[in-house]
Each structure stands twice: as structure tokens, then as C-alpha cells.
Amino acid sequence: MSKGNRIKHTFRLPPALSRQLADFAGRKRVSQASVVEAAIASFLSPDGSERLEAAFSRRLDRISRQIDKLDYHVEVGNEAFALYLRRWLEVTPALGAGASAAARADAEKRFSHLVEALARRMETGKHLSDELIRREPQHDEAENGQ
Structure with a gap:
């Protein structure tokens, strides 16, 4: 604002806030009035x-x-x-007690194959959810008779 187009306001500040205002204005080398003006403008600005x-x-x-x-x-x-x-x-089928050692060894081998297959699938970036998304429109068209 231009200096000639100003309205004088009188208000009171708590001592601590007054000291902060004076310190800030002194550090920035501006008048206390300009700090108050900028603060009020910022506070009232919705932007x-x-x-x-x-x-x-x-x-x-x-x-x-x-x-x-x-x-x-x-x-x-x-x-x-x-x-x-x-x-x-x-x-x-459930296994009998005598087959447990052989069954455990076979289970470990099959689990190892599962982990390897899962790792390969994750590395390719192909995911079940992607396949489901691609199949959904075809499924919807079949239900609608298209």
C-alpha cells in the first residue's frame, strides 16, 4: 500500500509478543508496522x-x-x-504314521518347487490380480449375453 493511503489503528500486545515483534523487525531491518501489516494480510488471506x-x-x-x-x-x-x-x-489323503519321514522329505521338495515358481512369477511382473482385471470385461460380456 502507498503511505498516503493508510488508516491508523491502535491496539495492545502482550509484552512477550511485543518483544518478539521488535526482535523480528530488527533482524529483518523493517518497521514493526510492516511486519504487523504482512502478518495480518497473511492471516486474512484465504489463498x-x-x-x-x-x-x-x-x-x-x-x-x-x-x-x-x-x-x-x-x-x-x-x-x-x-x-x-x-x-x-x-x-x-492323510498319511499314516509309517510314511511320515518320506512324506516330510517329499513335502520339503515340493515346497522348494513352489517357492522357486513363486519367485519366477514375481520376477516376471505377472500377477494374479492383473489376470483377473483382464478377464473381468470378458466375464461381464458373457453374463450380459454379448
Whole structure:
């Protein structure tokens, strides 16, 4: 603002705040009135708080989408494991006491193969959830008679 276009205000400040104002103005080598003017303008300006709120809102939206995606992948993993376990229990007979040592050795070997297959699949970047997403539109079209 120009100096000729100003209105005088009188107000009181607590001693501690007055000292802070004087110290700040002295360090910045500006008048106390200009510090008060800038502080009031900043406080009354909606732009700063609205920009900050918009930035937080965008960040929260992005985090929310990431959590939704993570939730979907965890759910797919849980369902896939449940289906696998149910099928495994259906087709795998219980073993007798005499076959336990051989069965354990075979189980270790089969588990090792599973871990290797899982590692290969994770390295390729192919994921079950991606396959499900690609198959969903075809599944929906079949249900709709298309």
C-alpha cells in the first residue's frame, strides 16, 4: 500500500509478543508496522490455507487410492490361498504314521518347487490380480449375453 493511503489503528500486545515483534523487525531491518501489516494480510488471506488444504486433499486422495489398491491385492491373495488350500485338502489323503519321514522329505521338495515358481512369477511382473482385471470385461460380456 502507498503511505498516503493508510488508516491508523491502535491496539495492545502482550509484552512477550511485543518483544518478539521488535526482535523480528530488527533482524529483518523493517518497521514493526510492516511486519504487523504482512502478518495480518497473511492471516486474512484465504489463498495460503486453501492451497495447503488442496495439497493435503490431493495427497490424501492418492494415499486412499493406494490403500484401496493394496486392499484389493491382499484380498485376491487371501482368496487365491483359500481356494488352493481347499483344493489341496480335497485331493491330498492323510498319511499314516509309517510314511511320515518320506512324506516330510517329499513335502520339503515340493515346497522348494513352489517357492522357486513363486519367485519366477514375481520376477516376471505377472500377477494374479492383473489376470483377473483382464478377464473381468470378458466375464461381464458373457453374463450380459454379448
